[in-house]
Amino acid sequence: MADLSSINCLGIIAGHGDLPRDIIQACQRQNIPYYIMAYEGQTDPKFVQGLLHDWVGLGQAGKTIKHFKTNKVDHIVMAGYFNRPAWSELKPDFKGVALMAKLVGKPMGDDGLFRVIVDFFESEGLIVISPEDLLGPKALVNLGNLTKAQPDEQALEDIKRGLNVAKALGAQDVGQSVVVQQGLVLGVEAIEGSDELIRRTASLKQEGPGGVFVKVIKPNQETRVDRAVIGPRTVEYAAQAGLRGIAAEADHVILLNKDETIALADSKGLFITGVCHD
Amino acid sequence: MADLSSINCLGIIAGHGDLPRDIIQACQRQNIPYYIMAYEGQTDPKFVQGLLHDWVGLGQAGKTIKHFKTNKVDHIVMAGYFNRPAWSELKPDFKGVALMAKLVGKPMGDDGLFRVIVDFFESEGLIVISPEDLLGPKALVNLGNLTKAQPDEQALEDIKRGLNVAKALGAQDVGQSVVVQQGLVLGVEAIEGSDELIRRTASLKQEGPGGVFVKVIKPNQETRVDRAVIGPRTVEYAAQAGLRGIAAEADHVILLNKDETIALADSKGLFITGVCHD
Numbered sequence: 001m002a003d004l005s006s007i008n009c010l011g012i013i014a015g016h017g018d019l020p021r022d023i024i025q026a027c028q029r030q031n032i033p034y035y036i037m038a039y040e041g042q043t044d045p046k047f048v049q050g051l052l053h054d055w056v057g058l059g060q061a062g063k064t065i066k067h068f069k070t071n072k073v074d075h076i077v078m079a080g081y082f083n084r085p086a087w088s089e090l091k092p093d094f095k096g097v098a099l100m101a102k103l104v105g106k107p108m109g110d111d112g113l114f115r116v117i118v119d120f121f122e123s124e125g126l127i128v129i130s131p132e133d134l135l136g137p138k139a140l141v142n143l144g145n146l147t148k149a150q151p152d153e154q155a156l157e158d159i160k161r162g163l164n165v166a167k168a169l170g171a172q173d174v175g176q177s178v179v180v181q182q183g184l185v186l187g188v189e190a191i192e193g194s195d196e197l198i199r200r201t202a203s204l205k206q207e208g209p210g211g212v213f214v215k216v217i218k219p220n221q222e223t224r225v226d227r228a229v230i231g232p233r234t235v236e237y238a239a240q241a242g243l244r245g246i247a248a249e250a251d252h253v254i255l256l257n258k259d260e261t262i263a264l265a266d267s268k269g270l271f272i273t274g275v276c277h278d
Numbered sequence: 279m280a281d282l283s284s285i286n287c288l289g290i291i292a293g294h295g296d297l298p299r300d301i302i303q304a305c306q307r308q309n310i311p312y313y314i315m316a317y318e319g320q321t322d323p324k325f326v327q328g329l330l331h332d333w334v335g336l337g338q339a340g341k342t343i344k345h346f347k348t349n350k351v352d353h354i355v356m357a358g359y360f361n362r363p364a365w366s367e368l369k370p371d372f373k374g375v376a377l378m379a380k381l382v383g384k385p386m387g388d389d390g391l392f393r394v395i396v397d398f399f400e401s402e403g404l405i406v407i408s409p410e411d412l413l414g415p416k417a418l419v420n421l422g423n424l425t426k427a428q429p430d431e432q433a434l435e436d437i438k439r440g441l442n443v444a445k446a447l448g449a450q451d452v453g454q455s456v457v458v459q460q461g462l463v464l465g466v467e468a469i470e471g472s473d474e475l476i477r478r479t480a481s482l483k484q485e486g487p488g489g490v491f492v493k494v495i496k497p498n499q500e501t502r503v504d505r506a507v508i509g510p511r512t513v514e515y516a517a518q519a520g521l522r523g524i525a526a527e528a529d530h531v532i533l534l535n536k537d538e539t540i541a542l543a544d545s546k547g548l549f550i551t552g553v554c555h556d
């Protein structure tokens with residue numbers, strides 16, 4: 001666990017999704033100064049409005065470091081996910097080319113890729129911290145049921161099947177999540193991401209009790225920079241797809257906006273449950 | 279290997295896809311009398327036109343057996359895939375209810391499900407044979423490259439990664455195929471089927487050299503009734519999705535209309551290659 005009181009300024013590498021917003025709220029609550037690195041074609045422009053930030057191309061590693069130094073950044077956190085970039089977004093500079101050379105052949109989503117990025121920042125004297133260092137351990141999904149609705153026997157079996165499949169996939173460094181209905185694996189995540197997985201499995205839904213969405217972390221996942229999260233959007237998508245609930249690996253998956261997310265699930269009659277894979 | 283000369287009449291359980299047509303052509307070539315069991319909502323009505331057949335609901339196991347006995351069927355072959363049925367298509371009769379009771383909780387695509395179905399037919403005195411008993415061993419994909427185009431070094435790496443992921447998935451009794459591009463797993467098959475997997479990964483395509491489609495059999499697959507196939511349609515979809523080629527597990531995956539399929543791949547500049555998973 002990082003010592004937050006020693007942070008002079010936190011550099012936030014902001015990708016897609018709800019996590020960057022939660023990180024900023026956590027900084028504000030804890031009076032941690034922050035500066036946002038926004039990436040062209042990735043970070044939502046609306047999100048950074050009114051906040052201290054600069055825009056760079058994904059390949060501009062030298063420019064990124066320069067901005068961090070100008071803003072007295074000493075710690076950084078990587079928040080949100082990045083879509084695989086088009087070449088036009090990369091705009092590599094000198095350090096960017098050197099970094100890219102180390103990343104060649106490493107697929108996006110590969111743990112090796114994230115390790116190389118962490119090593120790069122650390123070699124520049126920056127300390128890479130994990131989102132839950134800021135959000136606190138309360139941000140993680142707890143073991144047990146979190147909502148009024150609970151999984152029934154069929155849902156529990158679907159969760160068990162989902163955990164086995166997701167862990168087998170994770171061991172191959174593919175996805176982190178699956179949708180299972182009545183023992184049937186409706187879909188498996190690869191690079192399309194969890195939201196898109198849920199969306200596309202809506203059309204594969206079978207008659208009878210709805211399915212469950214199961215999310216885990218990969219074995220050996222570099223959790224500082226590649227964090228499994230669920231949040232309000234997961235609940236929205238799951239409800240739209242007719243799923244009955246969400247199971248997430250306890251003590252590993254981040255639950256964004258915990259109270260809001262649980263209230264939303266309750267209002268839609270979905271369960272959220274923290275589970276273990278044995 | 280079944281003794282084809284002892285067949286009085288072959289009952290063909292006809293699902294979707296190109297396999298039923300190939301089976302009938304094989305029967306015609308070898309002068310094997312045949313009778314088609316067509317399933318409502320599954321078998322293509324155009325396909326059975328002018329051929330000896332009857333229509334039943336998927337749950338009408340008793341009616342199916344009665345039709346087979348009326349037509350002096352003594353051997354059967356299951357050809358093509360079945361979509362998970364709507365309840366309205368099942369129309370279970372007395373034997374259908376008994377069979378369904380044994381299938382409850384077994385997901386479609388589960389090897390256990392196919393074993394129960396084989397056991398049912400065998401308990402009725404029918405001999406279940408495998409598609410390649412009729413098509414001959416030449417119908418299987420051979421080891422090595424079959425087309426003018428060949429996989430380059432990147433494609434070979436993608437194939438290797440695809441084999442590892444597909445086998446890990448198969449061990450969980452999920453899908454049989456994956457699409458990999460430059461080390462990145464674009465998509466993984468669950469119940470949507472190979473064609474739909476290729477179709478949807480078209481939109482996930484990355485810049486640079488195109489991906490490969492990799493198809494294997496599951497460990498412990500009941501190959502008599504759940505056969506992995508590739509054919510002209512696989513080539514068409516792969517070409518449309520900008521893939522560079524198809525790799526299939528040698529001596530296990532059926533290659534439909536071998537000459538036609540290879541000629542089609544050659545005309546589109548795609549490779550088809552038979553590979554082993556070690």
